[in-house]
Amino acid sequence: MRTPIQDLEHLHSKLKLRAARVARWSKLYDGEAPLKFASPEFQTQTGGLFEGFSDNWCQVVPDATVERLVPVGFRAESGELDKAAWRAWRRNECDVDVSLALLDALITGRAFGLVWRPGAETEISFHDVDQAIVEYVPGKRRVRRAGLLLWSDGELDRATLFYPDSVHRFRRKGSGPWAQESVSRNPMGVVPLVALENRARLRGKPVSEIAVVAPMQDAVNTLWAHTLTASDDLAAPARAVLGMDRPTREILDDEGEVIGEEDLPIADFRRRKLLWLEREGASIAEFSAADLANYTRVIEVAVRHIAAQTRTPPSYLTGEMINVSADALVASEAGLVAKVTERQRFFGSALREIMRLEAIAAGEPERASALALGSVVWRDPQFRSEAQYADALVKYKAIGVPDEALWARMPDTTAEEIERWKAMRTDQASAILGGDMAAMYGIKGADAESGDAA
Numbered sequence: 496m497r498t499p500i501q502d503l504e505h506l507h508s509k510l511k512l513r514a515a516r517v518a519r520w521s522k523l524y525d526g527e528a529p530l531k532f533a534s535p536e537f538q539t540q541t542g543g544l545f546e547g548f549s550d551n552w553c554q555v556v557p558d559a560t561v562e563r564l565v566p567v568g569f570r571a572e573s574g575e576l577d578k579a580a581w582r583a584w585r586r587n588e589c590d591v592d593v594s595l596a597l598l599d600a601l602i603t604g605r606a607f608g609l610v611w612r613p614g615a616e617t618e619i620s621f622h623d624v625d626q627a628i629v630e631y632v633p634g635k636r637r638v639r640r641a642g643l644l645l646w647s648d649g650e651l652d653r654a655t656l657f658y659p660d661s662v663h664r665f666r667r668k669g670s671g672p673w674a675q676e677s678v679s680r681n682p683m684g685v686v687p688l689v690a691l692e693n694r695a696r697l698r699g700k701p702v703s704e705i706a707v708v709a710p711m712q713d714a715v716n717t718l719w720a721h722t723l724t725a726s727d728d729l730a731a732p733a734r735a736v737l738g739m740d741r742p743t744r745e746i747l748d749d750e751g752e753v754i755g756e757e758d759l760p761i762a763d764f765r766r767r768k769l770l771w772l773e774r775e776g777a778s779i780a781e782f783s784a785a786d787l788a789n790y791t792r793v794i795e796v797a798v799r800h801i802a803a804q805t806r807t808p809p810s811y812l813t814g815e816m817i818n819v820s821a822d823a824l825v826a827s828e829a830g831l832v833a834k835v836t837e838r839q840r841f842f843g844s845a846l847r848e849i850m851r852l853e854a855i856a857a858g859e860p861e862r863a864s865a866l867a868l869g870s871v872v873w874r875d876p877q878f879r880s881e882a883q884y885a886d887a888l889v890k891y892k893a894i895g896v897p898d899e900a901l902w903a904r905m906p907d908t909t910a911e912e913i914e915r916w917k918a919m920r921t922d923q924a925s926a927i928l929g930g931d932m933a934a935m936y937g938i939k940g941a942d943a944e945s946g947d948a949a
Contacts, residue, residue, distance in 0.1 A: 499663045503656050503673055506643040510628040517603040517624055520703040523553040523712065524602050530720060531713040537721075545720045552798065553712050555812060556805045557601040557704045563835045564597050564842065566590075568872035568910050569850050571865035576903075576910035580850045580866060583857070587619040596621035596691060597842060604701035606691045608845065609644060610852035612682075617856040619849060629690045642688030657686045683855050691845040694838070707804045715797050722790040739777035806830030828877065835876040843871040874906050 497505060522528075526549040530538065569580040584590060596606040607627035609620050626645050632638040642657040654673065656663040662681050665673045681687075692701040742759040772779075795813075802809045808827045847866060854863035888901045898920070902913050 499656055499658075499678075500665075500673060500675065502641055503643065503654060503663075503665055506628050506630060506641065506656070507645070507654070509630075510625070510643065510645070513628070514625045517605075517703065519709075520553075520602050520604075520705045523705050523709055524557065526551040526554065528553070528712055528716055530716060532717040533720065537724075541720065541724060545716075545723075548716065548720070549712075550715050550719050550794075551712075552715065552801050552812065553705045553708050556708050556801070556807050557598060559807050559811050559831060560601055560704065560835055560838065561594060561598045563831070563874070563876040563878075564594075564838060565874040565907075566593060566846060566871050567874050567907060569847070569866060570869045570872060571862070572868035573865065576872070576913070577850070577862065577866060577869070578910050578914070579857075579859070579862065580853065581910050583617055583619065583853050584850070586616065589619050589621075592621045593846070596623075599623045600691045600693045600701075600842070601704045601838075604693050604703045607644075608689045608691060608849045610683075610687045610689075610849055610856055612856040617853050619853060627688060629686065629688050639686035639688070642686045644688065657681065657688055659685050683852065685852065685855070687852050687856075689845050689848050689852070691842055694841055704805065708801055711797050711801050711804075715794055718790055718794050718797070722787055722794075725785050725790065726787055735780045736772070737778050737780055739772060739774045806834045825877070832876045839871070839873050839876070843873070846871050872903070875904075879906075 527547075528549040528551070530545050530548075566584075569577045569584070571577050596608065600606040603624045605624045607622045607624075607629070609618075609622060609627070611618050611620075622644065627643065629642045630640050632640045640658075644655045644657070646653055651666045651668055654665040656665065658681060660681055662679050664676045664678075666676050667673045693704065694702055696702075742764070743756045744759055745753045746755040746757055748754045798812050799809065801807065802812050808831055810824070810827060847869065851863045851866045854860070854866055884905060888904065891901055891904070892898075899913060899917070902908055902916060
């Protein structure tokens with residue numbers, strides 16, 4: 496059994512090792528890709544010419560996924576939307592921060608959510624893989640034994656170690672030893688740090704969306720380097736003068752006597768694009784320009800491989816959408832929609848646990864139990880037009896689906912909006928029962944004419 500300071504050092508060493516492994520994925524997302532797969536001769540010739548160059552597909556792939564991962568509410572076990580959970584979510588601006596956390600999880604494999612109540616209201620915050628780490632009870636993947644959160648206040652490094660029954664706070668200066676500041680009881684009775692993991696395997700670690708893209712990204716960068724180098728030297732036709740000596744000029748001494756000759760600089764002729772052919776039989780030959788399409792065709796194949804391996808629609812990568820029907824566009828996005836739906840299951844489990852902890856921190860155990868068996872409401876991962884939504888909702892209405900269920904299917908509809916619409920419907924019905932038919936149908940007939948006349 497480790498002591499708290501031993502746990503701190505153990506988890507801190509694991510965090511640093513993990514952060515070093517995933518640093519590559521963050522750099523690739525930012526476009527920092529060193530040139531690979533190029534021969535030593537090519538790298539010697541080009542030097543640092545292509546440092547900082549990247550045709551960055553590693554950013555497009557996670558961005559295409561995270562833009563469709565939008566939580567819009569939380570349901571309890573009964574299926575009712577939990578308005579208190581959504582208020583806490585909005586109060587902590589999680590509707591903004593969760594997109595950053597999910598993006599980090601897609602890039603590095605993990606992100607973390609922390610629930611705590613330092614004062615009158617519960618706080619929910621998200622942290623990256625450099626700041627937080629969770630350790631589980633051996634043999635139980637879902638039972639958190641301890642959690643560590645690190646940060647710096649500018650002068651000191653600080654750490655908070657969470658156990659189910661206690662919270663230990665430490666500080667240190669520079670690379671010195673950790674010193675314990677305080678120990679307090681954990682009123683929540685559970686480690687309040689939750690990992691948002693991207694597609695974890697039963698036997699394996701969470702993966703990065705960029706891990707699949709990285710090899711093809713390196714290949715594309717090298718192909719572009721070859722293309723740009725070839726375009727510099729071989730994109731224009733090359734000409735050669737045949738049957739004529741190289742242009743020369745005489746070298747004179749101080750007295751004007753010819754003492755030799757030297758070659759004229761060819762660069763001057765290239766710049767002026769002029770040359771006099773004075774020898775009989777001299778002619779000009781031409782070498783055709785290189786076909787750079789040989790390079791671009793291979794790049795296009797590499798990009799299609801990226802699209803297939805990551806289930807990213809080709810239109811996201813190539814930008815080609817000429818005369819594409821609506822059905823064909825939906826079919827091209829089917830893979831991405833399926834991937835996003837799969838990620839909703841993994842991330843939804845973590846977000847549901849975060850909101851369960853929020854209810855525990857708020858002192859509402861019954862609501863916490865209902866949220867634990869509830870679900871996260873996500874925005875539809877399939878992008879549709881308003882006409883498509885309207886057509887689908889009319890057909891659902893025709894088979895008797897209640898209005899509230901139809902409203903919930905509309906994109907970006909919140910629990911507050913549904914409650915407001917219900918109240919407006921009730922007010923409208925009350926006005927009709929009170930004899931105010933204009934509330935239902937508007938002003939008609941003579942009333943309309945008299946109203947116009949007035």
